Amino acid sequence: MRIAGVNLAPTAAQIGAADTLYVAIYPLNAQGRRDLGALRLASGYRPQCDPCFHPGLPLPLVYHDHIFAGTLGTETGGSMIWVRSQRHPIAVMYDPAWIGSKAFAPLRTADQLKVAERAGHLLPINKAGTNHYELPQTAVVTIDLQTHSE
Numbered sequence: 001m002r003i004a005g006v007n008l009a010p011t012a013a014q015i016g017a018a019d020t021l022y023v024a025i026y027p028l029n030a031q032g033r034r035d036l037g038a039l040r041l042a043s044g045y046r047p048q049c050d051p052c053f054h055p056g057l058p059l060p061l062v063y064h065d066h067i068f069a070g071t072l073g074t075e076t077g078g079s080m081i082w083v084r085s086q087r088h089p090i091a092v093m094y095d096p097a098w099i100g101s102k103a104f105a106p107l108r109t110a111d112q113l114k115v116a117e118r119a120g121h122l123l124p125i126n127k128a129g130t131n132h133y134e135l136p137q138t139a140v141v142t143i144d145l146q147t148h149s150e
Contacts, residue, residue, distance in 0.1 A: 001066065001143055001144070001145050001146070002082075002143070002144040002145075003054070003141060003142070003143060003144075004084065004142040004143065004144050005141070005142040006139055006140075006141050006142070007139060007140045007141075007142075008138065008139050009138075010088075010138070010139065010140040014086070014140050015088050015136075015140060017086065018085075018086040018087055018088040018140045019068070019069060019085055019086070019087055019088070020068075020069035020087065020088055020090055020110065021066060021067070021068060021069070021087035021088065021089045021090070021141065021143065022066070022067035022068075022069065022089075022090050022091075022092055022107075022110065022113055022134075023061070023064050023065075023066060023067075023089055023090070023091050023092070024064055024065040024066075024067055024092050024093075024094060024106070024107050024113070025061050025063070025064045025091060025092065025093040025094065026039065026047055026063035026064060026093075026094055026099055027060070027093050027094065027096055027123065028063050028096075036051055036062070036063075038050050039063055041099055041100070041104060042100055042101060042102045042104065043101065043102050043103065043104040043105065045104060045105070045106055047063050047064060047065050047106070048064070048065045048066055049062065049063060049064045049065070049066075050063060051063050052064070061091070065106050065107070067107055067108065067109065067110065067112075067113060068087075068145070069109075069110040081146070082144045082145065082146055083144070083145050083146075084142065084143070084144050084145075085142075085143055085145065086140055086141070086142055086143075087140065087141045087142075087143050088136065088137070088139070088140055088141075089136075089137040089139055089141055090134050090135065090136045090137065091125065091134070091135040091136075091137060092113060092117075092122050092125070092133055092134055092135070093122060093123045093125050094121065094122060094123070095120065095121055095122060095123050098116075098121040098122075117131075117133045117134075
């Protein structure tokens with residue numbers, strides 16, 4: 001995944017036209033340290049960003065996974081391709097008790113995310129919102145994603 005651009009002042013129409021990019025955060029860097037190494041979760045899983053210091057990303061959020069909702073585009077040819085899309089980031093945060101469990105499995109789809117919300121595997125990080133588990137960001141990100149065409 002490559003970030004091709006970030007719009008920090010999108011219109012409501014631009015946000016509405018963008019597919020969702022959930023950022024599933026591991027709440028492990030509350031002090032904002034930059035000398036943190038790879039996570040060692042009890043389940044053996046390592047986050048996709050382990051850590052990633054993306055420009056503009058607050059330090060407490062550097063351990064995270066990406067969950068793409070919507071379409072990635074259509075291409076043919078049976079080879080690796082780059083697909084560009086506009087994404088509206090929405091933050092969710094794993095409950096430390098869940099990620100500390102040997103039964104932990106990372107969320108891969110928007111459907112799994114909804115199940116995790118109902119199961120209590122996420123923290124309520126948006127008390128003012130209609131969905132307390134999802135914190136929409138005021139940005140639209142242009143992403144180039146490498147994928148395999150079937």
